[in-house]
Amino acid sequence: MAETVLSVDAVVATPVATKRWSLESDEVCLQELVRRSNVASAWRAGKIRRGVRPARARRCKIQCFHNSLVGFADWALLDVDGRGEWRATSAGRRERGRLDAAAADAARAAARAPPGALDSADLRDAANRAAAGAARALDETKAKHEVHLADAPGTLRSVVADNVEFEVLTEQSPACARAGATTRPQDALLAARAVLEAVFKFHPPLGDRADSTVACLESIDAALFGDDDDSDDDGERPGASPERGRGLRRRRAAGEPGGALRPRPRRAPGRVARRGRARRRGVADAAARRDADEGGRRRADAPSVRHLRSLPAKRSARAKLRALVGALEALAEELEKRQIDSVASDDLMPALCEAVRDARIETPHAQVAFAKHFCRDERVFLGVDGYALTSFEIALAALGDPSRAPPS
Amino acid sequence: MPIARFKVVLLGEGRVGKTSILLRYVKGERVPASDDPPTSPRRDAPHRRYSDRQVSTLQASYLDKRLSLRAGQSASLSIWDTAGQERFHALGPIYYRDADGALLVYDITDFESFQKVRKWVRELRQIVGQEIAITIAGNKVDLESSRAVPEAEALDYAASVGATHVYTSAKLNKGLEDAFAELSERMATRRNETRGPGAAGLPGAKRSSISIVDDPVAPKKKDSCC
Numbered sequence: 001m002a003e004t005v006l007s008v009d010a011v012v013a014t015p016v017a018t019k020r021w022s023l024e025s026d027e028v029c030l031q032e033l034v035r036r037s038n039v040a041s042a043w044r045a046g047k048i049r050r051g052v053r054p055a056r057a058r059r060c061k062i063q064c065f066h067n068s069l070v071g072f073a074d075w076a077l078l079d080v081d082g083r084g085e086w087r088a089t090s091a092g093r094r095e096r097g098r099l100d101a102a103a104a105d106a107a108r109a110a111a112r113a114p115p116g117a118l119d120s121a122d123l124r125d126a127a128n129r130a131a132a133g134a135a136r137a138l139d140e141t142k143a144k145h146e147v148h149l150a151d152a153p154g155t156l157r158s159v160v161a162d163n164v165e166f167e168v169l170t171e172q173s174p175a176c177a178r179a180g181a182t183t184r185p186q187d188a189l190l191a192a193r194a195v196l197e198a199v200f201k202f203h204p205p206l207g208d209r210a211d212s213t214v215a216c217l218e219s220i221d222a223a224l225f226g227d228d229d230d231s232d233d234d235g236e237r238p239g240a241s242p243e244r245g246r247g248l249r250r251r252r253a254a255g256e257p258g259g260a261l262r263p264r265p266r267r268a269p270g271r272v273a274r275r276g277r278a279r280r281r282g283v284a285d286a287a288a289r290r291d292a293d294e295g296g297r298r299r300a301d302a303p304s305v306r307h308l309r310s311l312p313a314k315r316s317a318r319a320k321l322r323a324l325v326g327a328l329e330a331l332a333e334e335l336e337k338r339q340i341d342s343v344a345s346d347d348l349m350p351a352l353c354e355a356v357r358d359a360r361i362e363t364p365h366a367q368v369a370f371a372k373h374f375c376r377d378e379r380v381f382l383g384v385d386g387y388a389l390t391s392f393e394i395a396l397a398a399l400g401d402p403s404r405a406p407p408s
Numbered sequence: 409m410p411i412a413r414f415k416v417v418l419l420g421e422g423r424v425g426k427t428s429i430l431l432r433y434v435k436g437e438r439v440p441a442s443d444d445p446p447t448s449p450r451r452d453a454p455h456r457r458y459s460d461r462q463v464s465t466l467q468a469s470y471l472d473k474r475l476s477l478r479a480g481q482s483a484s485l486s487i488w489d490t491a492g493q494e495r496f497h498a499l500g501p502i503y504y505r506d507a508d509g510a511l512l513v514y515d516i517t518d519f520e521s522f523q524k525v526r527k528w529v530r531e532l533r534q535i536v537g538q539e540i541a542i543t544i545a546g547n548k549v550d551l552e553s554s555r556a557v558p559e560a561e562a563l564d565y566a567a568s569v570g571a572t573h574v575y576t577s578a579k580l581n582k583g584l585e586d587a588f589a590e591l592s593e594r595m596a597t598r599r600n601e602t603r604g605p606g607a608a609g610l611p612g613a614k615r616s617s618i619s620i621v622d623d624p625v626a627p628k629k630k631d632s633c634c
Contacts, residue, residue, distance in 0.1 A: 332467050342431055342468045343467040343468060344426070344427040344430075344468040345488075345490055345491045345492075346427075346491050348469045382486050382506070383472070384472075384486075386415075386486075390502055390503060393502050394491070394496060394503070397502070398495060398496060398499065
């Protein structure tokens with residue numbers, strides 16, 4: 001447990017370890033991605049230092065609740081900034097208010113306190129008072145609320161790990177980063193560190209096992225940096241929950257952008273088709289050309305290609321790996337429909353090469369590098385995720401050398 | 409007791425029966441041979457009867473298999489099929505990295521396929537080193553009458569490179585269980601040897617969960633001027 005908390009501090013102290021991967025291809029895109037989720041880089045690079053005094057997570061607000069924890073409120077708002085204001089929204093209703101004088105004093109005192117103040121009784125008391133005020137205003141003592149400070153728009157996300165649920169509110173959310181409130185990568189690290197510290201303090205057993213620690217880290221990543229995997233979430237990954245990402249879905253439903261890492265605009269299908277036509281120039285038979293053109297469009301719309309195209313939009317390593325597995329599974333199904341018995345690698349690899357070529361991912365090598373460097377749990381590389389990633393790498397290598405490229 | 413997870417790569421020339429071995433071993437399926445009588449549409453084909461589509465949707469390209477080791481430990485094999493086409497041969501090392509074991513398959517009726525095994529062994533030793541456990545499988549022993557690879561040569565070669573040699577027949581379901589069981593035992597033993605007893609359940613050697621490393625004090629650079 002103590003070791004794990006040390007690593008939290010070190011993540012803050014060692015914000016970005018980019019040297020190892022910055023020389024990868026497509027590094028510009030990777031850099032952009034890493035700026036938002038570089039917590040794992042320190043983890044991976046083994047640059048975690050002892051005894052480094054962490055920077056304080058100012059203005060990071062965390063709402064935690066855990067029913068089985070005796071002595072802790074059902075939910076509480078931690079106003080680290082000590083401004084003493086709260087704003088709550090629930091089911092379309094919006095309320096705002098101020099902490100009472102004693103609570104505000106406690107919050108301000110806590111804000112001046114050294115790191116670790118998240119655990120102080122005073123701050124907890126202040127948070128409980130704020131929570132109680134918000135609950136009274138909304139007349140909902142048990143409901144979960146989305147809470148914002150008056151001058152710091154934030155986002156409430158769920159963090160679910162090991163059956164312990166935490167609600168996280170942070171202005172370092174992608175929405176705030178996009179709005180210009182903060183653009184430095186350290187801010188994201190501060191938020192991650194604060195959340196992780198709070199999570200481990202309120203539920204120490206999470207830090208006891210590597211599995212739950214990894215699940216916790218992944219959940220926090222998803223909460224802080226956004227995880228656009230909601231639509232195809234199969235619920236099988238650690239920490240997955242239907243609740244997770246609901247804030248993101250709500251914003252999307254309201255027509256707001258989904259996060260700081262918006263996917264690059266996809267090429268219109270027509271452009272792909274035009275390229276396909278150019279490639280097939282010289283085909284004399286007009287009917288054959290039309291057929292071939294339709295075939296190219298079909299390939300471009302194939303589920304496997306769609307999975308591959310979604311890669312750059314995935315924000316976490318696990319999400320990217322799942323997209324790759326999805327692409328392979330879709331390919332296997334496509335091959336099965338073509339009456340290929342017992343699809344093996346001999347069938348799958350050429351088909352994957354074609355799908356990768358058709359997907360026209362702009363930064364494929366960055367996707368591979370990201371998945372490798374930011375996967376929290378490297379054991380996944382032994383399994384089907386690793387197989388999918390390796391297959392994708394091989395397809396890229398084969399396509400990179402024209403002599404190895406599959407026939408078009 | 410933790411389940412030991414091992415990555416096993418399956419290598420072999422085209423048509424030596426890699427896919428058949430894999431499906432027969434993991435799913436109990438038999439891939440129909442060319443001389444089999446025609447069957448009804450493939451969804452109703454007998455060899456599909458035991459398919460467990462929920463286990464793997466990548467079919468024969470990647471399969472998981474769990475088995476019990478002699479020491480009462482459980483092992484989970486992640487079996488990676490590899491593309492046999494010539495254009496992917498040079499990319500094989502990407503498949504091999506971090507592999508705990510390899511099953512090299514040749515066809516006893518095809519000497520050329522045995523020659524390829526030598527090449528893969530060299531490559532595996534070069535890329536992964538001595539840590540990888542290798543089993544060489546002479547497949548299609550049901551075609552013993554057409555044997556083209558002398559038994560003594562195959563056995564001597566396997567012994568000379570520290571590999572185990574087994575004979576298999578996917579068609580007759582012969583030797584498959586033994587081949588993978590023996591390979592798993594050796595992989596577990598090697599992992600225990602390299603990382604101490606009880607380490608077999610841990611993931612790959614280069615993997616760790618949280619590592620806290622003190623930064624070495626950087627030596628002060630000397631002034632370039634002298």
